[in-house]
Amino acid sequence: MESKIAGAVGLKYNPVAILLADEKPDNALQFKKGKWGCVMFMFANAAKGKTAAFDAQTYGCWGGGVGLGFGNTYLRFPGGVECFAHFLSSGNARWERGREVAKSVGDAAGKAFMENFLEGEGYVKTPELVEQWLGEIPMREIQAGYVLFKPLSEIDPQREKPETVVFLADPDQLSALVILANYGREGMENVTIPWAAGCQTIGILPYREAKSGKPRAVVGLTDISARKYVRGLLGSEYLSFGMPWEMFLEMEGNVEGSFLERQPWRSLLASKP
Template sequence: MKSRIAQAIDMQHQPVALLWSDSKPEGAVQFSPGKWGCVMWLAAGAAKGKAGACDRQTFGCVGGGVGLGFGDQYVTFPGGKDCFCHFLSSGNANWEQGRQAAEQLKPFMRPEAHDNFLHGERYLKTPELVENFIHNLPMTEVPKFYVLFKPLSSVDEKIETPEVVIFFVNPDQFAALTVLANYGRPDNENVIIPFAAGCQALGIYPYREAKRKHPRAVAGLIDLSARLQVRSQLGDNMLSMALPYPLYREMEANVAGSFLQRHTWKALVKEDS
């Protein structure tokens, strides 16, 4: 598949198709079962031309399992969901069960990861707020064995249909996608920015939006940890925009005749080059 949007906004990295499938492409990158990894590596790798695959044993981390639609994987977090609620907020050093779990896990964790487990990533103020965060996530059970990331250019629309099309873009391109998402709509709130892990903004949130009569785009790479994970692959100043496939088709059809062919956008592209 070729993207008129990608050509019009002069993307550095190609768009990524997220697909559900019962088979995976030959040579697709996949984590080993039970081994830690960041789903964002696979998405970024697809933007650079290499397909990636995940299943219920190879999603890398519990947040990634949730983000791709393999159900509530927070129950499998070391020490249980309560330890995760402390990990994302104030840390596990301040309660007995958390301290015991931290001691048991210490031989198996990198020093930075163990410090985060003990003292918290501090992305939410309290464990109770993390419980609310989990409750509000659009948990999904995908109906296929694999979730795939493929370069959009390698997708044959005759035999497969993406669930989501993902753009990794600089701030000017991000702004253009925001304008284009609203271009043909009667209202003006057609991009959302959920507080979510980087992979959740590529997966379960666009999945939810796809069920709406008028699905919205999902802005991402707001997750600071995800930004660190993909910086070496995609460079600095990258954001993501995930389009449920019906919205992607709508936006593709709206490129011709839009602001993307006018002076202001062309001046911004020239300044960026």
């Protein structure tokens, strides 16, 4: 499927369709069982034309398992949810349970992980605020065997129905996508920028929007760690813009006759380097 939006806003990279499936395509990239990896690295590869697959044993990291819909995989974090809450905030070095877990994990976890485990990533001020955030994350248990990332151009809408479609957009393109998301609707908040991991802003958060009475698009890739992992593949100027499938079709139908065919946008697009 070719996207009218992608052409009208001049996307550099393929829109990525996220699907649930019971079979894995033969050519799909996949993390090795039990090995760490960033889901957004696979997303970057899908944006560059490849297909990636994940299952309940190959989601890469604990946040990735949550983001893709494999339940509360933070329970599998060393020391469980409590240690994860300290990891994301102030660190585990300052409480007894955290120090005990650090000793049991030892060198097997790697230097960078242990530094963050002990000292904290500092993304949230306190462990209590992390636990409050975890209560808001719309965790789910998908009923399919696999989550797939595929270039939208390889999707046949007669046979496949993606959960989400995700664009990679620079500031000009993001501006256009925000306007288009609001173009045919009442209100002015049809796009949201939540605080979450990069994979969660393309996975479970758009999944949740699809089930709401008024679904919104979700801006993501504001996750600093994920940005670090994908910069070498994509460059530094992009954010993600994820939509539930039905919202994507709605926006596709609104391209013709919109501002995307008018002089201000076309002149801006023409002036891009």
